Amino acid sequence: MKKLVNDPKNVVAEAVAGFGAAHADIVRISTEPIYIVRTEAPVAGKVGLVSGGGSGHEPLHGGFVGFGMLDAAVPGAVFTSPTPDPILAATKAVDGGAGVLHIVKNYTGDVLNFETAADLAAADGIEVRSVIVNDDVAVKDSLYTAGRRGVAGTVLVEKIAGASAERGDALETVAAIAERVISGVRSMGVALTPCVVPHAGEGSFTLADDEIEIGIGIHGEPGRARIKLEPADAIVDRLLGPILEDIPFVAGDEVLLFVNGMGGTPQIELYIVFRRAAEVLAEQGIEVSRTLVGNFTTSLEMQGTSITVLKLDDELTALWDAPVQTAALRWGR
Amino acid sequence: MKKLVNDPKNVVAEAVAGFGAAHADIVRISTEPIYIVRTEAPVAGKVGLVSGGGSGHEPLHGGFVGFGMLDAAVPGAVFTSPTPDPILAATKAVDGGAGVLHIVKNYTGDVLNFETAADLAAADGIEVRSVIVNDDVAVKDSLYTAGRRGVAGTVLVEKIAGASAERGDALETVAAIAERVISGVRSMGVALTPCVVPHAGEGSFTLADDEIEIGIGIHGEPGRARIKLEPADAIVDRLLGPILEDIPFVAGDEVLLFVNGMGGTPQIELYIVFRRAAEVLAEQGIEVSRTLVGNFTTSLEMQGTSITVLKLDDELTALWDAPVQTAALRWGR
Amino acid sequence: MTNDTISLDQLTGWLTRFRDLVTEQVSYLTELDSAIGDADHGSNMTRGMDAVLGKIQASPVVAVDELFKGVGMTLVTSVGGASGPLYGTFFLRIGTSAGPVSTLDAPGLAAALRAGLGGVVARGKAEAGDKTMFDVLAPALDAFDADLVVFSDISSAARAAYSAAQAGRDATAPLIARKGRASYLGERSIGHIDPGAASTSLLFQALAEILDKE
Amino acid sequence: MTNDTISLDQLTGWLTRFRDLVTEQVSYLTELDSAIGDADHGSNMTRGMDAVLGKIQASPVVAVDELFKGVGMTLVTSVGGASGPLYGTFFLRIGTSAGPVSTLDAPGLAAALRAGLGGVVARGKAEAGDKTMFDVLAPALDAFDADLVVFSDISSAARAAYSAAQAGRDATAPLIARKGRASYLGERSIGHIDPGAASTSLLFQALAEILDKE
Ligand SMILES: Nc1ncnc2c1ncn2[C@@H]1O[C@H](COP(=O)(O)OP(=O)(O)O)[C@@H](O)[C@H]1O
Ligand SMILES: Nc1ncnc2c1ncn2[C@@H]1O[C@H](COP(=O)(O)OP(=O)(O)O)[C@@H](O)[C@H]1O
Ligand SMILES: [Mg+2]
Ligand SMILES: [Mg+2]
Ligand SMILES: [Mg+2]
Numbered sequence A, B: 001m002k003k004l005v006n007d008p009k010n011v012v013a014e015a016v017a018g019f020g021a022a023h024a025d026i027v028r029i030s031t032e033p034i035y036i037v038r039t040e041a042p043v044a045g046k047v048g049l050v051s052g053g054g055s056g057h058e059p060l061h062g063g064f065v066g067f068g069m070l071d072a073a074v075p076g077a078v079f080t081s082p083t084p085d086p087i088l089a090a091t092k093a094v095d096g097g098a099g100v101l102h103i104v105k106n107y108t109g110d111v112l113n114f115e116t117a118a119d120l121a122a123a124d125g126i127e128v129r130s131v132i133v134n135d136d137v138a139v140k141d142s143l144y145t146a147g148r149r150g151v152a153g154t155v156l157v158e159k160i161a162g163a164s165a166e167r168g169d170a171l172e173t174v175a176a177i178a179e180r181v182i183s184g185v186r187s188m189g190v191a192l193t194p195c196v197v198p199h200a201g202e203g204s205f206t207l208a209d210d211e212i213e214i215g216i217g218i219h220g221e222p223g224r225a226r227i228k229l230e231p232a233d234a235i236v237d238r239l240l241g242p243i244l245e246d247i248p249f250v251a252g253d254e255v256l257l258f259v260n261g262m263g264g265t266p267q268i269e270l271y272i273v274f275r276r277a278a279e280v281l282a283e284q285g286i287e288v289s290r291t292l293v294g295n296f297t298t299s300l301e302m303q304g305t306s307i308t309v310l311k312l313d314d315e316l317t318a319l320w321d322a323p324v325q326t327a328a329l330r331w332g333r
Numbered sequence C, D: 001m002t003n004d005t006i007s008l009d010q011l012t013g014w015l016t017r018f019r020d021l022v023t024e025q026v027s028y029l030t031e032l033d034s035a036i037g038d039a040d041h042g043s044n045m046t047r048g049m050d051a052v053l054g055k056i057q058a059s060p061v062v063a064v065d066e067l068f069k070g071v072g073m074t075l076v077t078s079v080g081g082a083s084g085p086l087y088g089t090f091f092l093r094i095g096t097s098a099g100p101v102s103t104l105d106a107p108g109l110a111a112a113l114r115a116g117l118g119g120v121v122a123r124g125k126a127e128a129g130d131k132t133m134f135d136v137l138a139p140a141l142d143a144f145d146a147d148l149v150v151f152s153d154i155s156s157a158a159r160a161a162y163s164a165a166q167a168g169r170d171a172t173a174p175l176i177a178r179k180g181r182a183s184y185l186g187e188r189s190i191g192h193i194d195p196g197a198a199s200t201s202l203l204f205q206a207l208a209e210i211l212d213k214e
């Protein structure tokens, strides 16, 4: 294992400390328990937004704390959901009297720990609503399973719900808008190489020199198929097919196209992927009216990419365009 | 070689096409010859800023084209400087009558090709000034050699000179401000793993499983020393020592601290590096008043980091803070 | 030897024995989790139970509800993942059901365990055959209750529960996981024992052993 | 056989032969560059000279300046890196010095080559001993001039230049590079022949061979 770390046990604490030092204009950090909160929290009268989950997906979620997006992020150990106590502490820290929305990726551990924190917060008189992001079409959804995983689409939920809260919407409305994003967003990813969890010290899975994993999860969970390496365009087609079929997306739809890097893929490759994805959508008469390209929901140093498509309407577009000022996403101020 | 590419020969053309499609609100692209230019170029009465160099360092330079930064970027083949003709074409495309500044990294090929382009532009009646960025302290400077290499400090030169041009400064002034940044910025990097040039198909150098290269260049050029892997803090100390000694930076200085990822390093590790770098500067009484952390000057998928320190004064700080709207750096609008 | 009641000391002994068993079996639990999960169930359970025993030693309690609410909170705040909230709620509900007593009689213990199961279901929504700890808990409590009706002996009921637990654990192997991380594997989860089912079986082993000791 | 002049056809032959030689030696040139540079000098030179010959075949020229300005521009716009502008300027200046003639006499060729060298120095600022193509060009032109004074024969002068070029090329091996990419290596550049010096030596081999043919 070759990493820029000191003691693997301190990876999250040290990274959060560095993050706080680098972005002191935007965030404060709490060290005991660990969470990241925007400097001006709690904002009186504004719905507070809290997300979190295992570390290793940076900039998700800490990089999205700030004006117009999250009020707090709660990082667990690498790839391990946080316990309820820091979630509860962050929830209290951002409660400005208008209630708090929890944005949770659909993993049993995350769901249960956020649920417990929400119960405890309710017991303290804080109104909490939760939404569960489950955009990964690689996993079949079903009423009788844990359902689809939450992946890169989470960024879009956080941005758009954050803008809704920032403009003063009530908790009910912010939650409804988050749900609208969730119902219209779908993703799928591919891994070229595995990632290495610092305290594990070895790859979370193995891939032969000529193999890739289609439908990878953001913790290196197995996907749909392990196939031989193909040209970028063919890989894009494999990812985009199931995404477009799922809702489905159809001609005339206006969408946001998001090409996400898994952490270790050069940007030049992400734009090659974007080029083909935009081409396919154009061929199908789907209009790409907003775009996002970069490393936003990563799996440590994994090489690979995921494609996310979100169905837009005028309100979602306006909320996407609204000013945001976080470490990892910023425009309009 | 495992990459998200189609034909290695088309990597740059396809990536630039994807970049243009993803950021059509900020840039236009020319395909014959290849360059990237901000949508509103030429801006009448404004000094035009052009940079460029071999591809593979994204977001450098195309990601920095836009309001408040570059007017155009000229990408060569991967790790190969562009020829003068696209540089000349880009120079003409951004000339708003107030002259053009070329920002060139100090590699013989880049310097010569930009010089030729400048001569040709002058012959066409365009006033061109050039500045050479040479911030890499890993290579000893000397009047009798090609001098230090230009690395991540280039981003800071482009941002600050861009703000100077945007506020309406004359060519002379913009060039002088760029030179002031160059004289006050120093960098050094480390590689944990090599990068793979797409058309070469294999690593540009090799490192054993427990080895790192201190003082790496951004094309994988050898550095100062090949040593055994060490804890992150020790590596930071090795990079920061020569940087701080070079100008030197002393107690009381106000600086911008920039931790750059080489492309394949997880963000969580960059913040561990930032934490230690900020701690060392604080110990030495050097005040970190501005910060930048992320993948801004990369070497494809290389794992590693570089640290850049820039001495600030009130004017440089104000220019750093000025609004910028590019694909990779954005604030204030 | 027969027992009508279980004391605060015995209940503490149960938790201590459970800690020892998960520590002994840590690699086995992690191995099971690496086959169909993320290879952390052994370290999750030992981290949690070490914290529980640390807390018990640091601040002794006088009532059963105090004991188990403390255990539950400690698990919830030290484990994370899926098993933290599930085991945590299990013990929290046991505490709430038991109330501020220093001894539980057999029906009281049965009711408390049943309340714990209710908490697991409330949190995890697992049903029989989903390939989770539910598939050990539910048959073990059914066996406990049935044995109690016949023999009115808490030790005998615990032994019956433990053998039902082992059977339930082994019966998870052929199932397709429908809850938790293993469910992403679909059919590929077949053929492996569920790690949470295995740790829950150790919980009943611990209970049976501690009651047989006196 | 002695010659007083070199014709447009012979000059074209020189370029053709140079293309053939860099193509034959492409791996050798790249190998030299991989030792102390970035392993592209062979492909840079062949790409450039292929483009040059393509251009000459596509649009024939009638004057020496037209020929060499076209050659220079083609190299400048097709090679990139350090060698593109350096070789490009070398040929551009030859063209400018030669002027709109169809034949060059010996002093005219000597002056044109000298102007080319001036262009390389103007661009690259190399000095003797910097371990670059300069270390072949300068001694080769000195030998050309000296031979011309004695024998007044352009073929003989070219042969003298070629042997000085070979000596200059081999003499780059023990030097520490002080220009170009190899200079980053410092002392580690010792012991390797400079790739640009090697390709420039082929340029004089081509000239000597083409003049000896007639
Ligand atoms: N919804 C659920 N209901 C009941 N038990 C569950 C549920 N989800 C997971 N489990 C149990 O949790 C165990 C996994 O625990 P653990 O590995 O510690 O957590 P994680 O899956 O978060 O890594 C599974 O083996 C299963 O028995
Ligand atoms: N400043 C210079 N002056 C003269 N020749 C130079 C100079 N810099 C480099 N060269 C020549 O260029 C050669 C390298 O050319 P090439 O490999 O094609 O370009 P690059 O170094 O950009 O990859 C060197 O071997 C050297 O002979
Ligand atoms: Mg697990
Ligand atoms: Mg886990
Ligand atoms: Mg070279």
Ligand SMILES: [Mg+2]
Residues within 6 Å of the ligand: B079, B080, B109, D038, D040, D081, D082
């Ligand atoms: Mg080169």
